[in-house]
Amino acid sequence: MPAKLADVARLAGVSPATVSRVLNGNYPVARTTADRVHRAVAELHYVVNGNARALAASSSDLIGVLVHDVADPFFGVIATGIQDAMSEGDVLAVVCNTGSSAERELRYLKLLRKQRAHAVVLTGGSVNDPGHRTALLEQITEFTSTGAHVVLCGRPPLTGDDDPVPGVIRVDFDNSEGARRLTAHLVALGHRDIGYLTGPETRTTSRLRLDGHLQALSEAGLSEERCPVVVSGFDRESGRAGVGELLRRHPGITAVVAGNDIAALGALAELRARGIGVPDQISVAGFDDLPCAFDAVPSLTTVRIPLMEAGRTSGLFALDASRAPAGGVLPIRTELMVRDSTGPVPR
Amino acid sequence: MPAKLADVARLAGVSPATVSRVLNGNYPVARTTADRVHRAVAELHYVVNGNARALAASSSDLIGVLVHDVADPFFGVIATGIQDAMSEGDVLAVVCNTGSSAERELRYLKLLRKQRAHAVVLTGGSVNDPGHRTALLEQITEFTSTGAHVVLCGRPPLTGDDDPVPGVIRVDFDNSEGARRLTAHLVALGHRDIGYLTGPETRTTSRLRLDGHLQALSEAGLSEERCPVVVSGFDRESGRAGVGELLRRHPGITAVVAGNDIAALGALAELRARGIGVPDQISVAGFDDLPCAFDAVPSLTTVRIPLMEAGRTSGLFALDASRAPAGGVLPIRTELMVRDSTGPVPR
């Protein structure tokens, strides 16, 4: 039903080839001819059929973006950055919600392969399961083998060892270093009894942040006894429950570090409910610096990851892999944001 | 480079037609033949070329979703609902960020038309500009004329009068009724001096909510003098500034209603900064019932819109328009959520 190239050609009195050339501007066409074509296009409301185009030119302008949860601002901000980069060209970014399910991740990857996506951006931590890892690597290899590029934004390397996979670009958040500095900040404030609420064990991000924390502890010569670690989650409820567990196991803690801001918010809520003053009695810190960290009461000390910017560069790499740095890895610096939820140890 | 249908056919020793039929299952194929084909598919890691398929079958499995801002949980939750519905079939939902820009909205619509999207879901309020309205209507007509369906999720009707546009389905949030009930709740608590922070004038949602508020005021016989309205915005900063403006213009107010939760959060922050107790001195209310409303301190009284569910049904309608109710409009009920940020008028 919609007008096709041939219709435009007929109306403009030229051949289909000429119309195509005018529209793509990759071949010299006389000014007057081009004008006639443009008029015909306007008159017929013609819009090129993307599928036919992709088929003929064997190139598509679809870019897939895989996120754990669109409703989570962490991913929302990254996605915004990516889409921002897309607005350069006539490119469609497909945001896919995996819900942290390995199975859905693979399904979407296949779907994107089916659409011959130009590139794929995988965001956030990976599901930490050996079986999934190989299946994922296989899908990704399938992608890169057709010339499509894969960008990992805030994702660990695909292979256990750090060797680069060809065609795969990484935009790397320095989770452990950020976590290390955060805990070091608490140590500097005099805290010696620091509880840690780590994220879900299935996510690699949790591990990296915990590692940074532990490193800071060992650098300060703090015993693990006085600094309990509780496996919690990245959601609010886990943070809430986790801080309760922490207090039960080690009532003397003076600081709580959560694996991310959302969990930290849960912890804040629980402490408030128990009438424990923050930061007078217990300091609290998070990670990510989501907008809500600033809005929290008291405002949350956290580690800022420039997510929007990371998303934007990831998008640019997806658009044009040649922009990627040599080595294929762009490190993203984190920044410690000291706010009101942390203070000197009470005495 | 990737395997194509013909490769599979050759390996399986059948014709391309047979492979297609096995894969689509819409034509009888002998069991043994089908098995051979499946084996060949697996061996070659074959994945159908979505573009070629869409071209030949003249049907695509792409569904466009237009949102104002992915990073805003309001839209994030709706998008999650939509994607949830998509997971039924092998369908890709393309989430596009308009940033509330009329121009980008049209650009995305055109891009989706180019991809011959199966359907489009427009979410959230509309940019309230007559010029844009006609341009939008034109794009949408172009869509529906090719058989694609358009779903409006939480969007006002396209035409000023309420008559249905063929091929357009609406999932309608009852903004004004929700706003009316919210203000009525404050009135019932004894408030007579109620300030209102309305959203951006360019968004239709702002207007609808304000209308509900004004209706409640008039039902209660409250004068507009004692109930000032300040044009603010849907973001935190606007809420913060707006409440300042409100207090300057009418220091006696005992309640503030914001156009949405985010603005209400900003208002809460400003009141806290000024040392004004909520709800002891001033009650505050929002709209939408985003997750953050529950987390606020004090927890925010607001109007709940079942966004996830609305997203899901919108998605189902996009997938299969025949599921839509007669008349093409599905009203979504809102619910008043009374929490800790509103209380009886101080005396």
Added chain:
DNA sequence: CATCGGACAGAAAACGCTTTCCACAGAGTG
């Protein structure tokens, strides 16, 4: 035994575009 559906498989024509290969002017060039 001739015939006739039914179940299955192949050949080939779309689908709407891009792009290589040619053709054909007219402008320079020797």
Added chain:
DNA sequence: CACTCTGTGGAAAGCGTTTTCTGTCCGATG
């Protein structure tokens, strides 16, 4: 003046599927 470029435009061969339209082989039927 014959000849080669240059700048334009057309013809036609794909791109990888789907889907009609034809068969062909069989068991069943009269």
